[in-house]
Amino acid sequence: MTHWLIKAATAALVALPSIALPSLAMALEGPELFPGESALYEQAKKEGMIVSFDTGPTWANWGEQFKAFQKRYPGVELVYNDIGSAATVVALDKARNRPQADTAYYFAGSALDAVTKDVVAPFQPVNFGKLVPQFKQADGKWFTIHTLSPALLVNTNLVKNPPKSWADLLKPEYAKTVVYLDPRSTGQGQVVVIAAAYANGGSIDNVAPGIDYLAKLHKAGNVLRTVGTTPYAQFLKGEIPILIGYENDGLKAKYKDGMGDAVQVVIPSEGTVAAPYAISLVKGGPNPDAGKLWLNFIMSESGQARFAEGYVRPSVPGVALPASVAAQMPAITAIPLDVKKASDRKAEIDQLWAKQVLGQ
Incomplete structure (x- = not known):
């Protein structure tokens, strides 16, 4: 990730197993995860897809995030790749005239590059206001979803x-x-x-x-x-x-x-630092409402807790760690x-x- 995160890179987009679409519109189960979720879901279903760059399923519990998203939002297919932070910014820059991605995930150092290249859009999801200043760009062109220490x-x-x-x-x-x-x-x-x-x-x-x-x-x-x-x-x-x-x-x-x-x-007794890993809404992406739905989903209380199940720390203060991992994380x-x-x-x-x- 600009030399900040080293991952095996593959440019191939991979689609999750398709889910049969219901013949009639389905209401969300349970209360809304964030204000306006139902209305945004209806808009996202019209687009039918979200393309999520650099969210490999074995890293940071993305695989479980994918499954939970598809279960909650039938009719919105989720497609992803795993190419690394630096490659993600390069890909966004090359495709600026016809963007292929809706969201982009990277070490926050690469997010700075994406902002400089003007390939990401401002968006403030649920819980954005709770993030410390170091964990977001003021307009929401990137924001931290989890940290590593x-x-x-x-x-x-x-x-x-x-x-x-x-x-x-x-x-x-x-x-x-x-x-x-x-x-x-x-x-x-x-x-x-x-x-x-x-x-x-x-x-x-x-x-x-x-x-x-x-x-x-x-x-x-x-x-x-x-x-x-x-x-x-x-x-x-x-x-x-x-x-x-x-x-x-x-x-x-x-x-x-x-x-x-x-x-x-x-964790050393003198303390450590929390390195931010961020995500952005891509400027001019093909499925903006689906992208916003995805970003709100992972920034909701349940989405943040799901990251902890992959042993990365939620970025939103006060999120309760799941019981399955609370005792395991020091x-x-x-x-x-x-x-x-x-x-x-x-x-x-x-x-x-x-x-x-x-x-x-």
């Missing part, structure tokens, strides 16, 4: 005494145990630097303490290696003692992918990440990290 993902078969803080990682007992992503080539690496900066007295406006911390971690001999892509498969195989990675990967490894009690997900203190300032800091982070960590 750096955490310490610990293989307890390899590390008997898991660290509890950023400071703990500097201890000699963690020699040759730590893996994290290269901040020059990955968005997650950049976010880790910023999280470490806040934890060590810095901020988004003063990233030097984060670089200083990582340099100390290397000097102590505690870094096993840095990597250029997310090493999730290696973590699952038991090849990484401690991964400074996104919380959701650790929770997936523990509860979905078979590692169980061999994984401990530690308590968290996370500062909202300002992606505009983060983008402005990238060159500085790249230069300082190369100088202090690599000696270049």
Whole structure:
């Protein structure tokens, strides 16, 4: 995602299994999820389809969002692809004269690019007003739907005494145990630097303490290696003692992918940051009412809770986590990440990290 999120890319659009259309209009079951839902649904049915860019079903519980949407709104087919954030913005730009997508999902850094290229439209869905300022563009050209936070993902078969803080990682007992992503080539690496900066007295406006911390971690001999892509498969195989990675990967490894009690997900006691993942209504998209229906659906209380079932944090404050995952997700203190300032800091982070960590 502009180099912020690395995913396998495929340009093919994939349609969900079709649902037989009723012969008569169907009313929504239960109360409205948001004001005006029924009327918007009627308009969306006239369009009959929504094209959702970069919402791969295995990521962030999108697959379950698709199923719930199609169940609630018969007659509105949902079509998606999974091409990555940067590719999504490129695709929107190339198709600006005849847009193919109705909505676009990406790391919020790519959302800034989409706004600059003028390929997205203002839209304020339900709960937009509850979002903190760092999690939205003022007019609604993008808004955050969930967040990801750096955490310490610990293989307890390899590390008997898991660290509890950023400071703990500097201890000699963690020699040759730590893996994290290269901040020059990955968005997650950049976010880790910023999280470490806040934890060590810095901020988004003063990233030097984060670089200083990582340099100390290397000097102590505690870094096993840095990597250029997310090493999730290696973590699952038991090849990484401690991964400074996104919380959701650790929770997936523990509860979905078979590692169980061999994984401990530690939110450092000094805190972390919440990196925003955003969505936009595409400017001039072919199915604008269906697009608005989709965006309202995922920003509703139930839509936000469904993201948590994929182990990503809802962006709307106060949303209750589903009982199925509430006990599984650790308590968290996370500062909202300002992606505009983060983008402005990238060159500085790249230069300082190369100088202090690599000696270049």
